[in-house]
Amino acid sequence: MATYNGERFLAQQLNSIISQTYKNWVLLVHDDGSEDGTVDILKEYSIKYPERIIFLNDGLKFGNAKDNFSHLIGIALERNFEYFFFCDQDDVWIENKIEIFLQRFKGIESSRKDLSILLHSDLKVVDSNLDVISDSMWRYQKLNPECKTLNYLLVQNNVTGCACAVNRALLEKAHPIGRKAIMHDWWLSLVASAFGVVDFISKPTVLYRQHEKNDTGAKNVDVRYAIRKFMRKDDLVKSIAKTVLQAQNFLSTFEQCLKPEQKDMLRAYVQIPYVSYVRKLLTVFRFKLFKQNFLRNLGFLWYLRYVKEDFYDICDNPNI
Template structure:
């Protein structure tokens, strides 16, 4: 059944000329061919749009480039716009059950990424009520600008405890990387509108999924996550700290919340409205 299931891949671009071609080529090389790439450019000043237009000319049946007035919405708002667009235009794109994946312009996908995530999604829906919100995500391989492997597993590299991916923990810290995620239509409908105070779209989607449905993790890397100076959110290596350092850190945190904690608190407040 999975081979006949059409999905939408969402891509928000911004000044991505350097690596965009590699990412688009990796999408076109997917083992699961039944997808449509929906792209909105976020006001690029380089050759990004011309690169997209060249791929549209060669693959018009597979890529839909949305018109843009040059407005820069930012990553989270840009992807939220795309989710809403797909829900409103799914029939014209040949989508029945609307499954969506998120694509970053500077990564590359393993050839079986769509296939593996979709199999997991369909199996999860078969074992549960298919109307519940579901997000499926995976690990990533971290690479340099030159595609040199930095870490085979981003989860291990960052010292993340993936078993803590429940709602109370996700309120404080996100464990879902958007470029690895596949969501179903129920989650998309439940999560919209994504609040302006949401830190990132993937974090908000993970919160909604764990609160009202299911979050599924595949312990395999399906994306080469490119680490470079222009990442919206980069991968930082986890290093163990001493007990003394941790004690000092807790005292500092107790005195004055940092900017990130304030943002987390605001996002949590939005969720409970």
């Protein structure tokens, strides 16, 4: 769990983990310099549950969730754990979440013990009081968990970090998280799709709380949302450009391990800023680099034309 100024909902999340039907777990928590009561809550729980909750109070501050989680991954890998769950500070887990995931892990691993696996589930979207907004975040955001191959995940992530877990084989291969990765969950999904398995659990295992301080949050992807999104040219071009940066990082990290067809696809995608619009479209259709519904694809294909040689300039920080 990576925390920052989460005092409002943190105790409720911790209690939902403590109440899990599966009891053989350890929670590693790292705070990113909270200025509210978050640290006091973490100290209280780590004292009350010393064998279960480990508060890594090392004073390091990263300034973003991705690097905070990457730091936690490195520490977790030093311990003799088999499976790793990612947890946000403001959600609530259903009581048998861990048990459900472990059953699926065991089923997949029964045929291959060394397989790199990422599992993720649907989420129930709720408001700050846990009143239900949508019974399925996948339906709410028009996400299709069947889109789990590398070509889809290069351009759009459908894995929500707080509802995913990985086995040790995947985490060892994916760590450290790429410097240009957009988020840790996206990077993990790319590694799993390229070298292992991405699988999903269709039932919600998390109450995904929406409030004014959500770092990302769930959006109801309807026609009105799509139109508002379509009008925000700079944001859309920046979003596409960041997927290219991430793909560059992924290719340079794993080039020696990738299959020839995966290399061809990645090399073509990272050339997107430097080729004509017609070539961009040919790359998209040749490798089926599609997003997960018609409206998203329409915006993607239209604004792809603006990702050009100077695309680094449209990103706030090209070294993310």
